[in-house]
Amino acid sequence: MSGPAVDGGADHLGLRGQILPRWVPLAVAAGAVVVSLLIYLLTPVDSEIQIVLMSALFFVIAMTAVSTAVEGGRRARDRFATTLVYGAFLLAVIPLVAVLASVISKGAGRLDGAFFTHSMNGIGARDVGGGIYHAIIGTVEQVLLASVLAVPFGLLVAIYLVEYGRGRVSRVISFFVDVLTGLPSIIAGLFILAFWVLALDQGFSGFAGALALAVLMIPTVVRSAEEMLKLVPNELREAGYALGVPQWRTILRVVVPTALPGIVTGVMLAVARVAGETAPVLLTVFGTNLINSNPFSGEQSSLPLYIYSQAGQPQQFAVDRAWAAALVLIIIIMVLNLIARLFAGRNRLR
Structure with missing residues (x-):
């Protein structure tokens, strides 16, 4: 009676395994950013987009490796899929945020009362006024x-x-x-x-x-x-x-x-x-x-x-x-x- 119970508990512990502390993903992300910045400083790479993509790639590789070594392949695959989902979400949100930020930064300065209450009638190509x-x-x-x-x-x-x-x-x-x-x-x-x-x-x-x-x-x-x-x-x-x-x-x-x-x-x-x-x-x-x-x-x-x-x-x-x-x-x-x-x-x- 006791043998099967012990075996079942051992199997349960084996499936559970160790869990990475919550600070580990943050540390891995910081390390990925540092490595990307070093590559930026030591190589001809000069694009911010490339830095972001390299940081994401290094984070996925490092996090999967650490999770595989500590938590096992099952949790590593789960973390890998979760990382891809969050990465896809960020890839969808970043362009939207970038567009909104660009439009707000370049258009907010021109918004005033005259812009909303006047038309372009009589406004020349070099005139400052005019509205919508x-x-x-x-x-x-x-x-x-x-x-x-x-x-x-x-x-x-x-x-x-x-x-x-x-x-x-x-x-x-x-x-x-x-x-x-x-x-x-x-x-x-x-x-x-x-x-x-x-x-x-x-x-x-x-x-x-x-x-x-x-x-x-x-x-x-x-x-x-x-x-x-x-x-x-x-x-x-x-x-x-x-x-x-x-x-x-x-x-x-x-x-x-x-x-x-x-x-x-x-x-x-x-x-x-x-x-x-x-x-x-x-x-x-x-x-x-x-x-x-x-x-x-x-x-x-x-x-x-x-x-x-x-x-x-x-x-x-x-x-x-x-x-x-x-x-x-x-x-x-x-x-x-x-x-x-x-x-x-x-x-x-x-």
């Missing part, structure tokens, strides 16, 4: 119009595919949604330019730009809403049917509210995608330095067009305005995401 008031109005109106057009249509298509779609019609719709998902943005702009602006002779306007942006938003809204609706448990639908509730009312009062947070997230992804598009609005809105608050008449500006035009000028004043406008565009998208999160949280089905 006309561009903000254009971006907000064009994105809102595109959302009004794309979100209800995309949501209805997603509901049809999930709740009603069967057979060839559903497969054809899914095929065209997949085609639109990979559609280059300039193709959407060319389509609206040829159809709305030239063929129908409607002229350049903010609404024409909103049509092009809506074409780009629809597939993202459809796919995100479709996936969220598929995640709603069938038991909720069956409970509504068992109570005698019609299918359309079950979808409206149970299925859609349950999937609403995910749907709103998908809509925000679509908004974030089209808010920074330049090619479609360049072909359909055309751009202007004047304030035009009517998206249905006349040329209009937008923040992407403003950034494109200012960044292409050789004067440093114009480049500074472009960085500031880019920062404002990021802030607008973040505010829209925050509002959407709050809206989804308040309307979550309990």
Whole structure:
């Protein structure tokens, strides 16, 4: 009786093994950084990115070796996989942080009251002043119009595919949604330019730009809403049917509210995608330095067009305005995401 128990305890201890103290990964990371800096000082390596990559590589090799020697191969493999996961996370976050830091450092200095309340009307290439008031109005109106057009249509298509779609019609719709998902943005702009602006002779306007942006938003809204609706448990639908509730009312009062947070997230992804598009609005809105608050008449500006035009000028004043406008565009998208999160949280089905 005692023999098997002792053996079992020994096997358990063998599987457990020794565990490295918590300070060991920090010490190994510091050593990897020191070795990388020595290589930087003694060799022609002069890139900060190369130093970071070498430090990461040395850390992975050293940590795996130390863990294998002390903890055994099983824990070493676990630490190796964990290190790769954290490394992939850092590789994904570092570019985002670098972009945000660059935009904030180069654009924050130009933000002031005049920048938000003035347009570029009467501002020459070498003038210091000017603002983005006309561009903000254009971006907000064009994105809102595109959302009004794309979100209800995309949501209805997603509901049809999930709740009603069967057979060839559903497969054809899914095929065209997949085609639109990979559609280059300039193709959407060319389509609206040829159809709305030239063929129908409607002229350049903010609404024409909103049509092009809506074409780009629809597939993202459809796919995100479709996936969220598929995640709603069938038991909720069956409970509504068992109570005698019609299918359309079950979808409206149970299925859609349950999937609403995910749907709103998908809509925000679509908004974030089209808010920074330049090619479609360049072909359909055309751009202007004047304030035009009517998206249905006349040329209009937008923040992407403003950034494109200012960044292409050789004067440093114009480049500074472009960085500031880019920062404002990021802030607008973040505010829209925050509002959407709050809206989804308040309307979550309990």
